[in-house]
Amino acid sequence: MAEEPTPSYVAGEIPHGAVTAALIGELQAAVGKRYVLSTPDELLSYEYDATIDRARPQAVVLPETAEQVAAAVRAARRFDVPVVPRGAGTGISGGALAAVGGVVVALTRMRRIIEVDAENRIAVVEPGVVNLDLSKAVAKHGLYYAPDPSSQRACTIGGNVAENAGGPHTLAVGSTTNHVLGLELVLADGEIVWVGGRTRDLPGYDLAGGFVGSEGTLGIATKIAVRLMRLPESTRTLLAIFNRLDDASNAVSAIIAAGIVPSALEMMDKMIIHAVEQALHCGYPLDAEAVLLIEVEGLEESTAEQAGDIDRICCESGAREVRLAVEQADRDLLWAGRKSSLSALGRYFPNFYVLDGVVPRTRLVEVLRASNAVAEKYGLAVANVFHAGDGNLHPNLLFDERVPGTTAKVLQAGAEIMRLCVDAGGSITGEHGVGLEKRDFMAWLFDDADMAAMARLKRAFGADERFNPCKAFPAHRGCGEVTAARIQRAAAQIGDENVYV
Amino acid sequence: MSDPAIASRIDGFAAAVSHLQLPVVDSGAFVVDGLKPATVVCPKSLSQLQECLSEAHNQRLYVTTIGGGAHLHLGNVPDAFDVGVCTPGLDRIIDHEPADMTVTVEAGVRFADLQSALGEHGQFLPLDPPGDDRATVGGILAANVSGPLRHRYGTARDWLLGTRVVHADGTTSKSGGRVVKNVSGYDLHKLYVGSLGTLAVIAEVTFKLAPLPKVDRTVGVACPSPAAAQSIISAAHERGLAVVAAELLSPPAANAVCDRGAWTALLRVAGGAAAAARTMDEIGDYAALAEGELTDEPAAWERWRGAFGPAPLSLRASVAPSHAAALAETLDRRFAGDAGRITATSTAGLVRMNLSPADDVRASAIIDHAREIATQRGGFVVVDAAPLAVKKQIDVFGPPRSDIEIMRRLKQQFDPERRLSPGRFMGRI
Numbered sequence: 002m003a004e005e006p007t008p009s010y011v012a013g014e015i016p017h018g019a020v021t022a023a024l025i026g027e028l029q030a031a032v033g034k035r036y037v038l039s040t041p042d043e044l045l046s047y048e049y050d051a052t053i054d055r056a057r058p059q060a061v062v063l064p065e066t067a068e069q070v071a072a073a074v075r076a077a078r079r080f081d082v083p084v085v086p087r088g089a090g091t092g093i094s095g096g097a098l099a100a101v102g103g104v105v106v107a108l109t110r111m112r113r114i115i116e117v118d119a120e121n122r123i124a125v126v127e128p129g130v131v132n133l134d135l136s137k138a139v140a141k142h143g144l145y146y147a148p149d150p151s152s153q154r155a156c157t158i159g160g161n162v163a164e165n166a167g168g169p170h171t172l173a174v175g176s177t178t179n180h181v182l183g184l185e186l187v188l189a190d191g192e193i194v195w196v197g198g199r200t201r202d203l204p205g206y207d208l209a210g211g212f213v214g215s216e217g218t219l220g221i222a223t224k225i226a227v228r229l230m231r232l233p234e235s236t237r238t239l240l241a242i243f244n245r246l247d248d249a250s251n252a253v254s255a256i257i258a259a260g261i262v263p264s265a266l267e268m269m270d271k272m273i274i275h276a277v278e279q280a281l282h283c284g285y286p287l288d289a290e291a292v293l294l295i296e297v298e299g300l301e302e303s304t305a306e307q308a309g310d311i312d313r314i315c316c317e318s319g320a321r322e323v324r325l326a327v328e329q330a331d332r333d334l335l336w337a338g339r340k341s342s343l344s345a346l347g348r349y350f351p352n353f354y355v356l357d358g359v360v361p362r363t364r365l366v367e368v369l370r371a372s373n374a375v376a377e378k379y380g381l382a383v384a385n386v387f388h389a390g391d392g393n394l395h396p397n398l399l400f401d402e403r404v405p406g407t408t409a410k411v412l413q414a415g416a417e418i419m420r421l422c423v424d425a426g427g428s429i430t431g432e433h434g435v436g437l438e439k440r441d442f443m444a445w446l447f448d449d450a451d452m453a454a455m456a457r458l459k460r461a462f463g464a465d466e467r468f469n470p471c472k473a474f475p476a477h478r479g480c481g482e483v484t485a486a487r488i489q490r491a492a493a494q495i496g497d498e499n500v501y502v
Numbered sequence: 503m504s505d506p507a508i509a510s511r512i513d514g515f516a517a518a519v520s521h522l523q524l525p526v527v528d529s530g531a532f533v534v535d536g537l538k539p540a541t542v543v544c545p546k547s548l549s550q551l552q553e554c555l556s557e558a559h560n561q562r563l564y565v566t567t568i569g570g571g572a573h574l575h576l577g578n579v580p581d582a583f584d585v586g587v588c589t590p591g592l593d594r595i596i597d598h599e600p601a602d603m604t605v606t607v608e609a610g611v612r613f614a615d616l617q618s619a620l621g622e623h624g625q626f627l628p629l630d631p632p633g634d635d636r637a638t639v640g641g642i643l644a645a646n647v648s649g650p651l652r653h654r655y656g657t658a659r660d661w662l663l664g665t666r667v668v669h670a671d672g673t674t675s676k677s678g679g680r681v682v683k684n685v686s687g688y689d690l691h692k693l694y695v696g697s698l699g700t701l702a703v704i705a706e707v708t709f710k711l712a713p714l715p716k717v718d719r720t721v722g723v724a725c726p727s728p729a730a731a732q733s734i735i736s737a738a739h740e741r742g743l744a745v746v747a748a749e750l751l752s753p754p755a756a757n758a759v760c761d762r763g764a765w766t767a768l769l770r771v772a773g774g775a776a777a778a779a780r781t782m783d784e785i786g787d788y789a790a791l792a793e794g795e796l797t798d799e800p801a802a803w804e805r806w807r808g809a810f811g812p813a814p815l816s817l818r819a820s821v822a823p824s825h826a827a828a829l830a831e832t833l834d835r836r837f838a839g840d841a842g843r844i845t846a847t848s849t850a851g852l853v854r855m856n857l858s859p860a861d862d863v864r865a866s867a868i869i870d871h872a873r874e875i876a877t878q879r880g881g882f883v884v885v886d887a888a889p890l891a892v893k894k895q896i897d898v899f900g901p902p903r904s905d906i907e908i909m910r911r912l913k914q915q916f917d918p919e920r921r922l923s924p925g926r927f928m929g930r931i
Contacts, residue, residue: 120824121851165685176683178692179660196905200851201657202820204884204899205928206701206909210659210692214685231742258601260624260713300744302776359681361602391683392602431683439686446679446686454667454675455688457915461908473687 011456013465015101015479018081020059027079028062028104031072036063036110047105050092051152053354053408054437058085058099063110067185067193067223070106074221075191077104083470084189086217088128088160091152093355094436096163096216100471100480106221108159114138115224122229123182123199128159128222135227144229147174150432151340162222165214167432169265169339172390173298174230176432178213185224186212189464199226211458216434217469219462233298236264237308238332240324241293241315242286246270248319249291250366253389255314256295257362261307265296266390267339272399273386276345277338285338289321293389294339296332342386343397350382350399354411357433358422362392368425372396372418379414393431394422420445435473443475511561512540512584518557519543522550525591532568532586535579536890539566542586548608548666548674548705551592555703556672558585559921565670566923567699569641570612572633575812575887576645577698578898581925589640592705595619597680604663606680606708609640625711628655630747630803632810632854640704646696650747650770650806653739653849658695661709665691667702670917680708693912700927701916715746715772720802721785723769723794724762728752728834730792731767732827732848737788739849743781744773749806750827752834752844758809759845760799767794768802810845812887813856815865817872821881823851832875837868851881865892873900899928 018024020039028037038044038061048057059082064070077084083103090097099105112129119142126135132153136145149168150156156166162184167176174180183197197209212219243249249268256266269277269292278285285292293315297307312323326332346353360368369385376383376398387395396418400407419429423445430439443452452474459465471480527542545551558565563584568574570590592610600623607616613627614635620626630649631642643665648657655661664678667690677690694704725731728750735748747770751759756766771781789796810816821829826848833855834844841858855872859865865888873883885898902909906929913920913931925931 118822121822165689167683167685171683175660176685178689179656194904194908196908198903199822200820201659202818202850202852202884203882203903204696205903205905206697206912207659207692207695208905208908208912210689210695214689231740234742254601257603260716262603262713300742300773300777300780302780303744303774306774306776359679359683361599361604361681363599363601388683392681393683427681428679428684428686430685431681432685435686443686447676450673451675451677451687454669454690454916455677458688458690458693458912461912461915463908463911 011466011474011477013467015470016081016083016467020082020104021080024076024080024082025060027076028060028073031076032062032064032069047087047107050090050095050097052093052095052438054095054098056098056100057102058105059102061105061107063107065110067187070187070221070223071191071193073104073106074187074189078190078467081467083467085469086163086221088157088163089131089155091156092160092164092434092436093357094164094430094434094438096434096436096472098437100437108157108221111223117142119144123226124229125224125226126158127224128157128162130158132156132158132161139229140232143232145232146227147180147230148177158225158227159222162213162225163215163217164432164434167388167393169267169388171388171432172266173262173264178210180228181209181213181225182228183209183226184212184222186220187223188220188462189468193223197226216436216473218472219459219464219468235301235304236296236298236332237304238326238335239295239308239311240335241295241320242289242322243291243293243320244289245319246291246369247366249293250369250389252293252315252318252320253365254362255318256311257390259310259314261310263295263307263311263390264298265294266388267294268385268387268389269294269339269342270385272382272384273342276348276384277342280345280348281337281341283334283338294335339386346384346397346399350401352400352402354398354400354415356394356396356398356415356418357430358394358419358427359431360392360394360422360425360427364425365389365392368394368421371421375414375417375421379410381411381414388431391431392427416442437472440471440473440475508584511563515557515561515563515585516541518560519554522553524550527588529586532571532588534566534574534583535893537580537583539583539586542588544588544591546591548592551587551668551703551705552672552674554587555668555670559671562919563921564924565921567644567703569610569638570636572637573641573645573647577923577926578930579890579893579925580923587703590638596706600625603711604680604682604708605711606706607639608706609638609704611639613637613639613642620711621714624714626714627661627709628712629658629661630807632807634811639707643695643704643707644697644699650749650803650847653748653847654746655712659692662691662695663708663710665694665704666706667694668705669702670919670921674705678708682710698923698926700913700923700931702922717775717778718770718772719778719782720768720770720799721796722756722760722762722799722802723767723785723789723792723796724756724764725767725792725794726764728765728827728831730794731765733792734767734785734788734794735769735848738769738785741784743784744771744777745781746770746772748849750830750846750848752830754841755809755843755845758843759805760802768799770803806845809843810854810856813858814887814889815857815859815868816887817855817869818884818886819853819855819872819876819881821851821853821876821879823849825879825881826851826853829853829876829879829881833872836871836875840864840868862889862891865889866895869896897928897930902929
């Protein structure tokens with residue numbers, strides 16, 4: 002039987018080498034014996050990230066310098082074994098999982114803040130620096146690092162770079178890509194090279210822009226130069242309570258249409274309100290259908306004016322109550338519900354599956370409604386807590402994986418909701434990445450020619466399928482049967498004509 | 503056109519695209535660094551653009567894309583230029599949904615026309631590059647030009663959500679999308695920004711947009727020294743005031759832009775009424791401290807765009823923001839005799855200088871000297887415009903960095919036969 006041709010968007014073959022005692026020896030020589038893990042017990046915690054998928058590497062290395070990263074990458078390459086970069090393992094698309102096994106390069110020991118240039122508002126950090134730790138470290142200069150994924154207490158800047166992570170404040174200040182100026186990279190052949198620098202005016206192709214969001218498939222960042230921002234003089238937070246979900250969605254559009262770009266504009270639905278209220282007692286009314294959490298930052302005069310306008314617009318859109326907090330402690334209380342919403346859901350169901358779709362802001366009402374209908378069709382509970390201002394939906398499907406057949410239903414419902422987002426002119430991911438989980442939905446957004454062009458970037462970086470294989474692009478021969486295979490079948494059932502033009 | 507083989511390939515190209523009945527254009531208006539193309543075609547749709555590229559590729563001809571022709575002075579002298587592909591025929595605003603604050607346009611839309619269309623809905627694309635109104639959206643992206651608004655709004659890449667391009671062989675692909683947040687696939691569109699058309703031809707683009715501010719007012723503060731003028735800009739930056747543009751102008755620049763004969767801080771105050779009022783108050787205080795003279799300058803930005811279009815010699819120096827004012831001062835002192843005028847977006851570390859040197863020898867000396875001064879401060883200089891004889895001697899982008907090999911491989915991947923503006927990019931890619 003003739004083999005299927007490899008699609009043109011695939012750069013290279015899946016590697017076939019094995020992790021042998023000889024390779025372990027070389028890895029130990031590269032990073033030190035203590036920092037190579039290879040027993041089942043040691044490897045266990047590297048099988049997981051924050052998704053449903055599991056995949057076991059054969060070895061984990063914990064380098065401390067770029068040279069050690071390069072030596073480990075070169076060793077794995079000599080043995081034709083896949084290399085999988087990993088940060089804190091908080092990712093929600095399977096990007097850090099060793100899909101076909103291999104060597105995981107965990108960057109958690111590289112956590113130095115190398116330089117803070119407060120005057121020029123730049124910091125240079127290692128990839129293992131925890132997102133929030135950077136903001137804490139520069140606060141004394143009146144500065145902060147703006148991208149704030151919900152996992153910012155644990156996730157690393159290196160992981161944020163890989164996924165082009167966002168967060169609630171992306172609305173006003175952009176995602177990780179808008180804050181990264183340059184990177185030191187270890188390429189697939191072990192070469193160490195800087196792309197970008199400390200200014201956007203560097204001539205040449207914007208390789209740093211191409212690298213951010215490449216999901217660990219082009220190289221490993223070992224230093225990252227980021228922009229810092231000035232802490233705002235004033236912040237005002239509003240909580241608007243709605244009896245109808247549609248009214249809350251319409252308020253989101255009305256705020257944007259009025260020419261106001263809040264720094265954050267978050268929505269929580271009834272399920273979240275209940276979960277949060279029972280866990281925290283933060284004063285959310287249990288009979289409300291939706292709340293909006295809205296924040297504005299800037300000059301005192303500016304936030305006062307914008308908060309007044311937002312209050313008025315929410316009321317005109319049908320809000321039954323709008324609460325305003327100005328002092329830090331009061332604002333923290335309003336945010337407490339949002340920040341603990343996912344853990345509060347644990348009271349109801351042992352498992353939840355976080356989706357990450359984007360739609361044009363004007364389509365929020367209909368897509369939210371349709372997405373809830375999909376969950377209902379499969380008999381699944383769904384809780385929505387998301388970045389409404391960006392049109393970035395996060396439906397959380399709640400379930401108990403111990404009930405036979407439930408996980409399959411969850412994946413099928415997730416695929417259908419992703420399809421709704423695509424059909425509305427949106428995307429299958431706003432900030433979590435494609436990873437393992439959504440690679441088979443890519444064909445809904447991009448045709449073969451689009452992905453073939455993307456593969457050219459991968460070749461230019463000298464990367465191939467030895468580097469984080471089976472991620473971000475549709476699965477091909479050799480990518481194994483992890484959970485993603487089930488998603489692939491779910492995708493196929495919906496149909497794969499390219500609707501996005 | 504002395505080579506008969508090329509002449510016959512040009513004829514072959516012309517015959518192949520003749521059925522499109524494209525308008526006849528005078529190729530004399532499309533000269534790049536002394537190179538006049540044998541023919542210029544102006545497609546009116548994506549498919550026509552694809553066909554033009556494909557036929558040029560079939561005939562093994564060298565292609566340079568031209569929007570409005572506003573940025574032809576940028577880049578190194580091309581190795582060859584057979585066919586000009588002009589894009590202003592691709593002039594549709596495909597989709598603007600004001601409530602989504604996004605717009606999708608064809609690349610040939612004139613930037614000024616886009617801004618007026620958006621302005622009717624109280625929105626804009628916050629870019630304000632120097633030069634005249636010929637510039638197209640695609641040209642601005644390919645050239646990655648920016649203006650004073652970058653103080654607050656960043657550069658084109660920060661507003662770009664996705665592109666569709668046509669490749670050297672006429673095939674097409676897209677990256678990104680139309681929604682404001684999207685991390686699916688590689689961000690190839692970021693690589694096309696500033697590529698001067700050497701990777702692919704930008705055909706369609708989607709931007710996110712900003713709301714037009716309610717108050718928009720510009721003041722100039724003429725000061726006794728560059729440090730005094732910079733102190734006002736720094737204070738406004740440090741205080742987070744409602745300032746969207748802040749340029750430091752040398753005396754000759756201030757003379758051209760707002761009829762002042764002194765180092766001047768030109769500040770654009772924009773935002774809500776109360777925030778703008780307080781900002782004006784504080785700027786007044788800082789101006790007094792700096793012993794500056796504050797005046798309203800409603801026409802200054804229009805004049806700035808005129809004053810900082812391409813000159814006989816245009817340089818762009820980049821240093822750490824903390825060095826920008828001192829660099830501007832040094833450059834002004836050294837090159838005052840060469841009719842040098844300087845504008846610095848000091849908060850971005852960008853210092854632009856336009857000069858009229860006496861001759862080519864002097865122009866070369868200025869470039870060398872300016873590069874030396876910038877390098878001493880850890881920066882670099884890009885030559886935006888220079889006399890042809892001078893350009894032929896240099897790499898206008900300066901010495902390549904260690905990532906040049908990835909860039910060469912990128913070019914090799916996207917345009918293996920080097921058909922798109924060969925030699926024009928960094929490292930003569």
